[in-house]
Amino acid sequence: MPIDIDIAHVARLARLSLSDTELETYKAQLGVILDHAAQVQSLEGDPQAESVHPLGFVNAFRDDEVRPSLDRGEVLKQAPDTEDGYFVVPPALETE
Amino acid sequence: MSLHELSVVEAGRRLRAGETSSVELLEANLDRASRTEAQIHAYLTIDREGAREAASQADADLADGIDHGPLHGIPVALKDNMCTRGIETTASSQILAGYVPPYDATVVARLRDAGAVIVGKTNLDEFAMGSSTENSAYGTSYNPWDISRVPGGSSGGSAAAVAAGSAFVALGSDTGGSVRQPASLSGVVGLKPTYGTVSRYGLIAFASSLDQIGPLSRSVEDSAVTLETIWGHDPLDATSHAGEYPTPSAALEKGVSGLRIGVVRELAGEGYEPAVESGVSGMIDRLSDAGGEVTEVSLPTFEIALSAYYLIAPAEASANLARFDGIRYGLRVDGSTTEELMARTRAEGFGPEVLRRILLGTYALSAGYYDAFYGQAQKVRSAIQSDFSRAYEEVDVLVSPTSPTVAFEAGARVDNPLAMYLSDICTIPSNLAGHPAISVPIGVDDGNLPIGFQVMAPALGETVMFQAAAEVERLAAFTARPILAEVAS
Numbered sequence: 001m002p003i004d005i006d007i008a009h010v011a012r013l014a015r016l017s018l019s020d021t022e023l024e025t026y027k028a029q030l031g032v033i034l035d036h037a038a039q040v041q042s043l044e045g046d047p048q049a050e051s052v053h054p055l056g057f058v059n060a061f062r063d064d065e066v067r068p069s070l071d072r073g074e075v076l077k078q079a080p081d082t083e084d085g086y087f088v089v090p091p092a093l094e095t096e
Numbered sequence: 097m098s099l100h101e102l103s104v105v106e107a108g109r110r111l112r113a114g115e116t117s118s119v120e121l122l123e124a125n126l127d128r129a130s131r132t133e134a135q136i137h138a139y140l141t142i143d144r145e146g147a148r149e150a151a152s153q154a155d156a157d158l159a160d161g162i163d164h165g166p167l168h169g170i171p172v173a174l175k176d177n178m179c180t181r182g183i184e185t186t187a188s189s190q191i192l193a194g195y196v197p198p199y200d201a202t203v204v205a206r207l208r209d210a211g212a213v214i215v216g217k218t219n220l221d222e223f224a225m226g227s228s229t230e231n232s233a234y235g236t237s238y239n240p241w242d243i244s245r246v247p248g249g250s251s252g253g254s255a256a257a258v259a260a261g262s263a264f265v266a267l268g269s270d271t272g273g274s275v276r277q278p279a280s281l282s283g284v285v286g287l288k289p290t291y292g293t294v295s296r297y298g299l300i301a302f303a304s305s306l307d308q309i310g311p312l313s314r315s316v317e318d319s320a321v322t323l324e325t326i327w328g329h330d331p332l333d334a335t336s337h338a339g340e341y342p343t344p345s346a347a348l349e350k351g352v353s354g355l356r357i358g359v360v361r362e363l364a365g366e367g368y369e370p371a372v373e374s375g376v377s378g379m380i381d382r383l384s385d386a387g388g389e390v391t392e393v394s395l396p397t398f399e400i401a402l403s404a405y406y407l408i409a410p411a412e413a414s415a416n417l418a419r420f421d422g423i424r425y426g427l428r429v430d431g432s433t434t435e436e437l438m439a440r441t442r443a444e445g446f447g448p449e450v451l452r453r454i455l456l457g458t459y460a461l462s463a464g465y466y467d468a469f470y471g472q473a474q475k476v477r478s479a480i481q482s483d484f485s486r487a488y489e490e491v492d493v494l495v496s497p498t499s500p501t502v503a504f505e506a507g508a509r510v511d512n513p514l515a516m517y518l519s520d521i522c523t524i525p526s527n528l529a530g531h532p533a534i535s536v537p538i539g540v541d542d543g544n545l546p547i548g549f550q551v552m553a554p555a556l557g558e559t560v561m562f563q564a565a566a567e568v569e570r571l572a573a574f575t576a577r578p579i580l581a582e583v584a585s
Binding site (some may be wrong): 015040049 | 195196234253278283290291397400421423424425430431432433435437439440452454455456462468472514517530
């Protein structure tokens with residue numbers, strides 16, 4: 001089954017700014033890998049449920065209690081740009 | 097035997113007998129590293145100062161009668177995808193260059209509490225994606241048995257360090273074989289425990305439903321005592337097992353008499369090197385002679401396990417790696433909008449294999465393709481779990497090669513992602529099922545390259561798995577060490 005990939009759309013979804021040459025290379029490589037991966041469609045027999053945790057867990061909840069978090073100053077030290085305890089980013093919305 | 101070649105258990109015995117000190121063990125490791133790193137490049141960071149402090153403390157504690165257990169005073173290396181407070185942690189990616197975690201991963205905290213001495217951080221394929229360490233942004237590691245070859249991956253730096261004697265034991269992480277395959281290629285023991293038994297808190301996530309931390313060691317006993325040090329329930333990991341844990345170190349002397357051993361039919365044949373096949377079948381014969389009840393079993397879904405894995409793991413990775421956006425930590429490449437900043441940072445910060453897997457995973461999860469790829473892969477995963485369950489009605493453990501080949505030449509597979517992926521064909525089923533599996537070295541081929549033997553067991557079946565693995569180790573009597581010329585760096 002030839003797999004048609006809209007690679008530019010996929011790269012946009014993944015927030016990856018790639019050149020046209022890079023996109024073509026990845027498109028070809030993904031085609032080969034997906035051709036192989038399409039073997040999952042050959043699964044025979046009873047329809048299986050999608051898998052869950054091997055030990056059968058569903059959810060783990062902790063008590064709803066206030067606990068100290070990591071030190072804000074220490075965490076923010078790792079950020080490329082901060083101001084007054086906030087992360088600094090360029091505009092997220094387009095403005096007139 | 098030189099100090100740097102000792103097992104954890106023997107080093108610990110000498111420590112307690114007053115024949116050596118933690119500081120002496122550490123200096124032996126550091127000295128060995130200074131003579132081997134130029135050739136094998138196992139480490140990204142060596143924390144001499146922190147390690148010396150911890151070793152002195154371990155010696156002082158022992159002198160005061162405080163003994164924290166089997167890893168007390170033992171130099172340990174960590175794969176560089178485990179967060180270490182105050183020590184740079186990069187996951188071998190440019191996108192995390194300079195990142196210094198403000199907290200310790202749970203396994204790191206447990207090691208520190210157990211008196212272990214953290215030597216440094218080892219090289220890996222970027223974000224643990226690969227089978228050779230060639231995807232590291234900081235250079236390839238090389239195999240101590242033959243420095244023209246790779247040590248395997250992704251925990252290749254940990255495998256090389258333990259094999260070369262620059263760490264007594266190391267931790268790696270195993271998502272599709274990333275502890276066992278490098279252990280096999282580097283001639284050491286490598287363990288992937290049952291999913292949920294070792295906390296993933298502070299492990300930089302690759303594929304969260306598959307990732308599991310485990311030790312690489314020079315003996316099966318070292319593997320068991322290290323496992324017992326790092327595992328246990330952790331409320332910081334929502335998938336952590338809260339019930340009973342077995343005591344595998346108690347089963348090491350039991351032998352295999354009456355043990356039902358299943359040989360996996362699907363993990364042999366085309367693509368398997370003759371030396372690997374004959375080594376493995378020779379060991380199976382010896383297990384039978386030692387009283388094991390050997391039968392061949394078929395797990396037909398193993399044939400499509402690799403396909404399922406290369407949809408599930410990239411899908412989860414594409415979600416996990418969304419957090420690397422140039423805003424909160426690591427690399428930033430500026431842009432005129434936030435989205436442009438993110439897209440440029442990510443394209444520049446991630447290497448080609450990581451980009452390939454993010455694209456693959458994003459595609460497999462995208463509208464219109466989810467059912468055919470990701471959803472179907474999850475059904476295959478359930479079918480693999482069913483195959484395992486059926487097999488374990490007949491046998492106690494399953495055995496196979498760990499890897500179809502011995503260590504391959506550096507560069508041999510870098511241009512063919514699919515060929516590289518086939519390295520993990522024997523190890524992936526245990527990750528998909530969440531089961532434990534261990535690789536034990538059993539010999540070398542004509543080129544003096546190690547061959548690994550894999551023992552698999554059902555979930556929480558570590559005791560029977562270690563029972564069999566210890567017998568494999570005794571029967572193999574594999575005592576060879578890599579002949580690595582020392583070169584001052």
